[in-house]
Amino acid sequence: xxxxxxxxxxxxxxxxxxxxxxxxxxxxxxxxxxxxxxxxxxxxxxxxxxxxxxxxxxxxxxxxxxxxxxxxxxxxxxxxxxxxxxxxxxxxxxxxxxxxxxxxxxxxxxxxxxxxxxxxxxxxxxxxxxxxxxxxxxxxxxxxxxxxxxxxxxxxxxxxxxxxxxxxxx
Amino acid sequence: xxxxxxxxxxxxxxxxxxxxxxxxxxxxxxxxxxxxxxxxxxxxxxxxxxxxxxxxxxxxxxxxxxxxxxxxxxxxxxxxxxxxxxxxxxxxxxxxxxxxxxxxxxxxxxxxxxxxxxxxxxxxxxxxxxxxxxxxxxxxxxxxxxxxxxxxxxxxxxxxxxxxxxxxxxxxxxxxxxxxxxxxxxxxxxxxxxxxxxxxxxxxxxxxxxxxxxxxxxxxxxxxxxxxxxxxxxxxxxxxxxxxxxxxxxxxxxxxxxxxxxxxxxxxxxxxxxxxxxxxxxxxxxxxxxxxxxxxxxxxxxxxxxxxxxxxxxxxxxxxxxxxxxxxxxxxxxxxxxxxxxxxxxxxxxxxxxxxxxxxxxxxxxxxxxxxxxxxxxxxxxxxxxxxxxxxxxxxxxxxxxxxxxxxxxxxxxxxxxxxxxxxxxxxxxxxxxxxxxxxxxxxxxxxxxxxxxxxxxxxxxxxxxxxxxxxxxxx
Numbered sequence: 001x002x003x004x005x006x007x008x009x010x011x012x013x014x015x016x017x018x019x020x021x022x023x024x025x026x027x028x029x030x031x032x033x034x035x036x037x038x039x040x041x042x043x044x045x046x047x048x049x050x051x052x053x054x055x056x057x058x059x060x061x062x063x064x065x066x067x068x069x070x071x072x073x074x075x076x077x078x079x080x081x082x083x084x085x086x087x088x089x090x091x092x093x094x095x096x097x098x099x100x101x102x103x104x105x106x107x108x109x110x111x112x113x114x115x116x117x118x119x120x121x122x123x124x125x126x127x128x129x130x131x132x133x134x135x136x137x138x139x140x141x142x143x144x145x146x147x148x149x150x151x152x153x154x155x156x157x158x159x160x161x162x163x164x165x166x167x168x169x170x
Numbered sequence: 171x172x173x174x175x176x177x178x179x180x181x182x183x184x185x186x187x188x189x190x191x192x193x194x195x196x197x198x199x200x201x202x203x204x205x206x207x208x209x210x211x212x213x214x215x216x217x218x219x220x221x222x223x224x225x226x227x228x229x230x231x232x233x234x235x236x237x238x239x240x241x242x243x244x245x246x247x248x249x250x251x252x253x254x255x256x257x258x259x260x261x262x263x264x265x266x267x268x269x270x271x272x273x274x275x276x277x278x279x280x281x282x283x284x285x286x287x288x289x290x291x292x293x294x295x296x297x298x299x300x301x302x303x304x305x306x307x308x309x310x311x312x313x314x315x316x317x318x319x320x321x322x323x324x325x326x327x328x329x330x331x332x333x334x335x336x337x338x339x340x341x342x343x344x345x346x347x348x349x350x351x352x353x354x355x356x357x358x359x360x361x362x363x364x365x366x367x368x369x370x371x372x373x374x375x376x377x378x379x380x381x382x383x384x385x386x387x388x389x390x391x392x393x394x395x396x397x398x399x400x401x402x403x404x405x406x407x408x409x410x411x412x413x414x415x416x417x418x419x420x421x422x423x424x425x426x427x428x429x430x431x432x433x434x435x436x437x438x439x440x441x442x443x444x445x446x447x448x449x450x451x452x453x454x455x456x457x458x459x460x461x462x463x464x465x466x467x468x469x470x471x472x473x474x475x476x477x478x479x480x481x482x483x484x485x486x487x488x489x490x491x492x493x494x495x496x497x498x499x500x501x502x503x504x505x506x507x508x509x510x511x512x513x514x515x516x517x518x519x520x521x522x523x524x525x526x527x528x529x530x531x532x533x534x535x536x537x538x539x540x541x542x543x544x545x546x547x548x549x550x551x552x553x554x555x556x557x558x559x560x561x562x563x564x565x566x567x568x569x570x571x572x573x574x575x576x577x578x579x580x581x582x583x584x585x586x587x588x589x590x591x592x593x594x595x596x597x598x599x600x601x602x603x604x605x606x607x608x609x610x611x612x613x614x615x616x617x618x619x620x621x622x623x624x625x626x627x628x629x630x631x632x633x634x635x636x637x638x639x640x641x642x643x644x645x646x
Contacts, residue, residue, distance in 0.1 A: 015231045042334045058334055062282055063320045106282075117305045118313055137216060 004072035006052035018132030018145040022077040026054050028153040059105040065114035069121035076108040079132035089129035196634045203587035205580045207444035214566040222251045222557045238271035239546035245339035247553040250540030252341045259526035260343030265408040266518045267329045272511040274322025275547035276504045279612050281315035293599035314366040321363045328352045343530035364512045371505045389497035389582035392417045394459030397466030405470040407545040413469045419493045427543030446576045461549030461574040463503035468493035475513035481506040497582050500610040546571045548612045572613040582607040
């Protein structure tokens with residue numbers, strides 16, 4: 001069976017409450033995969049040649065494009081604001097470069113666009129976004145966002161299990 | 171006459187957005203445009219009660235992409251507060267980390283953020299007016315640009331020992347010496363990085379030559395200029411005195427950054443949370459000044475590295491020796507500074523002290539008050555701490571680069587709106603130019619949160635009767 005190489009990339013600021021939901025999702029997925037001995041998740045949640053690979057960063061950066069080109073399937077995990085009606089978004093992405101007018105971060109579509117243009121690879125990609133309710137100065141998620149987190153982790157694990165992906169060497 | 175108005179609103183409390191309001195007059199021309207910064211973050215208040223030695227680890231969390239500037243400014247302020255000046259090798263290593271930060275931040279700004287506007291044109295189809303358009307036009311340069319940013323990040327990560335939130339500078343020095351292997355690893359990629367920067371400079375100069383008319387009318391502002399300099403008034407980014415020059419380039423002040431409160435006051439406008447710093451002696455608004463790359467190159471007489479100094483001479487010739495006033499020249503200045511930073515990396519790494527293990531001064535002579543000043547990529551950053559005798563902070567004052575440039579950004583938006591917006595409808599090209607007026611300053615608004623669905627910029631236009639006639643928002 002040809003198993004796709006999968007990357008789960010959570011990003012956001014764990015010190016700003018629900019903005020860190022991508023980070024918290026990765027911790028939960030790592031636990032469910034039996035990788036629950038993370039001493040320093042900031043440093044250990046990086047691609048290690050596992051399948052799935054788990055990667056955390058504060059934000060998406062141009063130099064990630066090269067790493068993204070090594071996978072067949074990428075899940076981006078981020079918080080979303082109340083301007084998106086769903087509590088949980090699960091949206092397939094296409095590469096499309098979007099310039100942020102005032103800030104320095106890239107969107108997942110922009111990263112994919114760079115991957116495609118610079119490295120000639122077009123991985124399948126999904127943006128999983130979770131409604132954030134509070135963006136205060138704390139590393140604990142708000143109660144409603146925490147409640148959504150377990151649903152997301154279940155869905156990711158189901159996706160992996162259906163394809164027989166669970167810590168197989170890449 | 172009731173003015174018309176255009177507004178740009180944040181969606182939520184999270185950062186990374188601004189609002190622009192454009193008021194039109196009866197004739198449909200821009201009466202005034204305002205840049206509103208609606209963030210209120212309260213960082214200073216929540217640092218109260220923390221121990222001063224914690225600040226180099228707490229304050230980088232202000233920002234996601236450029237934590238190094240706050241990390242180092244906090245360490246400098248803590249050195250002073252605790253009375254433990256770092257030994258020279260530690261200063262060199264902090265300076266090296268700072269150069270890594272300048273390279274990655276400036277590199278990303280030119281090649282990935284601002285470059286598409288310049289190289290593909292403000293009126294180009296949005297589908298190609300982006301970095302992918304640049305890649306398609308010059309694939310080799312695009313890969314090199316990504317590698318340049320990676321080079322800067324690698325310096326930070328080698329020294330900081332971590333990918334995220336470096337733990338390196340501590341009061342009295344740094345906690346990690348540089349190994350020969352790590353020095354050589356950085357040096358191995360230096361020449362290629364310098365070539366990439368020089369290519370960027372050539373692209374910028376070619377663009378400037380072909381777009382001289384646009385540059386001339388794009389927010390040319392009269393102001394003072396502000397930045398750190400060496401004792402002989404050369405460009406300095408890590409340490410030095412603050413130099414302030416006037417609209418003609420004549421020195422108004424040169425002072426120790428510790429005394430900044432004697433020279434800087436802050437003006438408040440009801441339409442922005444962000445204060446407007448100005449030079450006290452000239453008052454508001456005569457005392458306005460600009461910081462960041464354009465401010466620093468105008469405030470310095472030369473640069474102490476050969477390649478960057480050659481470009482600095484060309485810079486000085488743009489306005490016949492007087493300060494360069496045109497906002498779009500921020501981009502050229504940014505590239506010259508990137509070149510300086512790369513050359514400075516070479517100087518530091520070839521200094522015999524850089525491999526020393528004498529990196530920490532553990533003797534303290536508690537002072538209770540300390541100021542740390544550094545040139546962050548986007549301008550001068552002040553950290554000022556007041557601690558009680560237990561080393562617990564009782565008061566914190568931070569003046570960030572984007573604050574210094576608040577007047578410049580607001581005035582540039584007004585100027586560009588008046589120059590380019592006509593009639594009641596905003597076209598894509600007009601909006602791009604208003605955006606570019608802000609983006610030239612590379613503001614930090616900040617990047618510390620950025621959720622899906624966030625609208626970093628919303629423009630609202632109001633007619634002469636005060637009716638909202640158009641709203642344009644940018645996602646991402």
